[in-house]
Amino acid sequence: VSAPRRNFASDNVAGVAPAILAALAAANEGAAPSYGDDAWTARLGTLASEVFEREVAIVPVATGTAANALSVAVLAPPHGAVYCCQDAHLVRDECGAPEFYSGAKVIGLPTPDGKLRPEVLAEAVEGSRAFGVHHVLPAAVSVAQATEWGTVYSLAELGALADRARGLGLACHVDGARFANALAHLGCTPAEATWRLGVDALSLGATKNGALAAEAVVLFDPARRQTLEYRRMRAGHLWSKHRFLAAQLIAYLSDGLWLRNAAHANAMAARLSVGLAALPGVRLVRPTEANEVFVHLPDPLHAALVAAGFQYHRWPAADASPVYRLLASFETAAGDVDALLATARAAAAR
Ligand SMILES: Cc1ncc(COP(=O)(O)O)c(C=O)c1O
Numbered sequence: 001v002s003a004p005r006r007n008f009a010s011d012n013v014a015g016v017a018p019a020i021l022a023a024l025a026a027a028n029e030g031a032a033p034s035y036g037d038d039a040w041t042a043r044l045g046t047l048a049s050e051v052f053e054r055e056v057a058i059v060p061v062a063t064g065t066a067a068n069a070l071s072v073a074v075l076a077p078p079h080g081a082v083y084c085c086q087d088a089h090l091v092r093d094e095c096g097a098p099e100f101y102s103g104a105k106v107i108g109l110p111t112p113d114g115k116l117r118p119e120v121l122a123e124a125v126e127g128s129r130a131f132g133v134h135h136v137l138p139a140a141v142s143v144a145q146a147t148e149w150g151t152v153y154s155l156a157e158l159g160a161l162a163d164r165a166r167g168l169g170l171a172c173h174v175d176g177a178r179f180a181n182a183l184a185h186l187g188c189t190p191a192e193a194t195w196r197l198g199v200d201a202l203s204l205g206a207t208k209n210g211a212l213a214a215e216a217v218v219l220f221d222p223a224r225r226q227t228l229e230y231r232r233m234r235a236g237h238l239w240s241k242h243r244f245l246a247a248q249l250i251a252y253l254s255d256g257l258w259l260r261n262a263a264h265a266n267a268m269a270a271r272l273s274v275g276l277a278a279l280p281g282v283r284l285v286r287p288t289e290a291n292e293v294f295v296h297l298p299d300p301l302h303a304a305l306v307a308a309g310f311q312y313h314r315w316p317a318a319d320a321s322p323v324y325r326l327l328a329s330f331e332t333a334a335g336d337v338d339a340l341l342a343t344a345r346a347a348a349a350r
Helices: 019-029 039-052 063-076 097-102 119-130 155-167 179-186 221-234 243-277 299-307 332-350
Strands: 057-061 078-083 103-107 137-144 171-176 201-205 215-219 292-296 311-316 323-327
Touching: 019 063, 019 243, 039 057, 039 215, 039 243, 057 063, 057 221, 057 243, 057 332, 063 097, 063 137, 063 155, 063 171, 063 201, 063 215, 078 097, 078 119, 097 103, 097 155, 097 332, 103 119, 119 155, 137 155, 155 171, 155 311, 171 179, 179 243, 243 332, 299 332
Parallel strands: 078 103, 078 137, 137 171, 171 201
Antiparallel strands: 057 215, 201 215, 292 323, 311 323
């Protein structure tokens, strides 16, 4: 029995799912055409259209930042505005890549819980329009599903936002770095969570949920593919050994691996969340709906966890209170969670 994993800092601290490693090894046999002209890439296109129940364009990249930035570049012109939550990964964590790739301006809007509200979006768009060419042109909205605060838009919430966006003349992008976790929470199909609600483009995450390095932009209007492919090449994101990106995504989307991994990660986060919330002085700051736990920990309890070697991040909170983010991944075992909870309980009892 191996020692419990003590690293809850991210879902990126996990390794690679065995089925994806095996797919990479299989793709490593022999030679294959480069730059996406290979059989794996063709198969991925067919598979993605099956998974999403319509013809889609799926264009793999190696990072979620690239998927977001290229999505924005396809949906917004250089003089455009892309509206997001103020805590969005696009706003806070991508070093301006969406602006760099598109020329558009990314505008963060206030939200209490990581979920953008239709009326907040409408107010911002109408405010911009009032200034004509003196402001950027409202072009797109981008929201994370699951959100940066570990919450998940219900289908009604996301549908209402996408409807309002369309009414305002905006395209709709979903940052799905944790899209599988959101699906596992919602229990709906990929189609129900995206194009059926009016989503135009999805950054489909895989790395956090078992891939080595593979994400993809999924466009629900395949006519946009050509623009995306030129944008990707220009951005230096077309892999020459493209089959290795496609092979990861094929394994990920096959046999329900992505949803199984995500459901497991969500269940481990829920176990952690319930266990921590039962302790005196501990307060969940957001409901745990995907694989992220945001929690206020009293200083002595946090100190005991750190002393025992547990790792997780302090998270910026509006009121400067000690809020921490702990993540579970497809690799997190119940024993890992229970080891953390045992340390926390012992500290709380002192
Ligand atoms: C919400 C969200 N979007 C996108 C990403 C993609 O990031 P990366 O470029 O590190 O793959 C992340 C990673 O932390 C994320 O949390």
